[in-house]
Amino acid sequence: MRRARRAGAAAALLALAAAAGAAPRSARADSAALRVDPWRVEVRASASPAVARLGERITLRWTVRPRTPVRARIGAPASGGAFHWSGFEARPAGVRDGRWPRGEEGVVGGAVPGLEARADLQVFALGDIAVPGPALEIDDGRGRRVHRLPMVRVTIVPVVAANDSAADLRPARGPLAAPWWERVPWRLVAAVALLGALAVALVVGWRRRRRRAAAAAAPAAPRARRDPFAEALAELAALRRLDLPGQGRFDEHALRLTRIARRVLETVAAAARPGDSTPEIVEHLVGTAFDGGEIERVEGLLRFWDRVKFARAPITVAEARAAEDAVEDLIRRHAPAPAAPTAPGRAA
Template identity: 45%
Template sequence: MKHARALARRVLPLLVFALAFASAPEAQVASAPQVRVILRPAVAKLGERVVYRVELIGGFSVWQPPAWMAPDSGTAFSWGEPRQGVTKGHTFEGVRFGPRARRGEAHTATPDTAWVEIPLQVFELGIVSIPGLGFRYQASGATPAISSARAPIARLIVMPVLTAADSNATLRPLHGPLAAPWWERVPWPWVIGGLLLLVLLALAIRTLRRRRVKAPAAAPARAPLSPAAAALQALAELRALDLPGQGRFSEHAFRLGQILRRYLEATVSATHPGDTTPELVRHLREAGLSSDDVKRLAGLLRVWDRVKFAREAFTHDEAVRAESAVEGFVRRALGPASAEAA
C-alpha cells in the first residue's frame, strides 16, 4: 500500500507536466479578429454622402494598431479623408461596489476594437458592391506575427434623386439666361462722351453771348474847368462847410489861401508852387498886377499867415469879407459881366 502511494506521488507530477506541455501549442495559437462593415445609411440617393465603417474586433495587438490600406477607387466611387482609432476593451472582473457587488455580479469581458471611418459617395444606381478595405495587423499571442486581411464586401442600395413617384412631377419650364442688370447694359463711354459734348456746347454758347454784349458807352469826358471856374467852385464848397460858424478859423484861412494860390499859379506865370508870402507878393508885382490888387492880396496873405501860425484872433465877419475879397478878385479877371453877377 505504501509502495502504491509512493508511485502515485511520482507519476502525478509527470502527468500534470505532460498535460501542460500538450496544451501549450493550443494556447500559443491566436484567434483571428472579427471584421464587421457598417454603412450609414444603408440606402442612399445618387451622390449622397455615406459613412463607410470597418471594425476589427479582437485578435490584434493593442501595442501596434492595424494599418489600413487605401480603398479601391473606381469611376463610381469618391472617397473622403479617413478617420481611425482604437477602443479599449474590458477584462472579466466582479463588480466592486453597490448592490451588484453584494449580489456577486461581474462585468463581462469585451475585446479591443480598431475602427476606421471614410466618407463615401456613390454615382451608380442599383445595388452597388463596395470592395472590402484591406488592412495589416499584428496578431495577439505568445508568438505575434504580421498578417494581412480584407474586410468583406458591403452592398449599398443607391436610389435615383427623382424616384418613379416623381415621374409626373410638374417641372418649371425652361428659361433663357437672365438679362444683365441695367448698369451693365448702358453704353457708358457714349453717355460720358455725350455729356462732355453738352458741357463744351454750353461753354461755347456762354462765350459767344459774352462777346455779343456791348461794352457800356463811356461817359463823355467833362471839359476841364477854367482856373477861375475851379476857384469859384472851390469857394462854394468852402462856404458850404461853414468853418467860421464852427470857430475853425485856422482851417478856414488855410483852405482859402490854397484856393487863391492855385488860382494865381494857374493864371500868373511868374508864381511858383511853394512860394512864401513875400516871394509870392514880389512875383505878383513882377507879373504886372495892379498895385491895388497886389496890396489887397498881400494884406489877405499876411493876415492868414498870422491866423494859421500865430493863432491871431479872427472873427466871423472878417472871414466872410476875406471870402468875398477872393471871389471879387477872381470874378474881375473873368470880365465885367461876372463882376456884376458877384
C-alpha cells in the first residue's frame, strides 16, 4: 500500500511539473509571434551575414504572409544609437513585376500572397547584438493595429582581432599636401609685384624728365612770321575759285567774305575783338586808321552780308563779285609795305 501511495504521489508531482512547464512554452510562443495571431499572419526575419565586422553592411529581410486578406504596411526603421539604417525597400511578395494589382494597393493575403521588406544595417557596437524589427501595421477590418516584426540577433566582431599578430595593416602615411594656392606665399608675391610696379614707374618718370630736359636745351626752331594780309588774299582767291555765287550759294559766300573782312579789321584795328557784332565792330573802328568814309563802307558791307546770311535778302551774282572786289581793295589798302603778292584773277 505504501508503495502504491508513493507511486501515485510521484505521478501527481510529475503531472503538475508537466503542466507548469507547458505554460511557459506557450507564453514564449505567443511572444515570438509578437502578439500576431500565428494562424492568420506568418512572419519571418533573417540577417546576412549573421557574423559581421564593426561597421560592415548587413542585409536584413522580413516577410509577412497573412492567411486571410488584410491591409499591411512595413514602416522604415529609424537610425539611432549604434544602428545606421539605409536602403529600406518594401514591396509585394510573390508578384511577377513587383507591382500592386490595380485597386488592391496594400492588400496582402489575396492576389498578393505577402509583403516583403529589406534594409541595410551598419552596427557600431561589439558583441551579440539584438536588432529590433521595424513596425508592422495591420488592418483586418477591426481597425489598424501596430506590431513589431521579430528581433534578429547578429554578432559583431572587431575589424582586427586583439590577438591577431599577423594582420596586414596599411603603412602609416602623412597628411595630404595642401593645394598650391595655399602653399604660395601671397604676401611675398604682392610685395615683389609692388616693388616691380614702383621700379617701372621710376624708370618711366626718369625717361620723361630726360626728354623734357633735352627738349628745353634744344634751340627752338625759328617760326615763320605770319602775314595775315597774305593769308586773307589767299583765302579770297580760294573763295573765288569755288564760284559759290554761280552755284546760287549766296549765304555761304557772304559768310566766308564776312570772316575774311573781320580778320583784316581785327588786324588793322586792334580794338576790334573776335565775336563782336556789326555795331560793335563799327564802334571799335572809330578813332583807328579807318577814316569816316571807309567806316561807312565797311558798315554797309557787313550789314548787307548780315541780311544775306540771316534774312536771305535777294542778291545777284554781280553784287557778290563786287563784294569780293571791295574786300580785296580793303586788304590791299591796309597791307603794310612791301605789298602783298598779287591775288590770282577771279574765275570767269
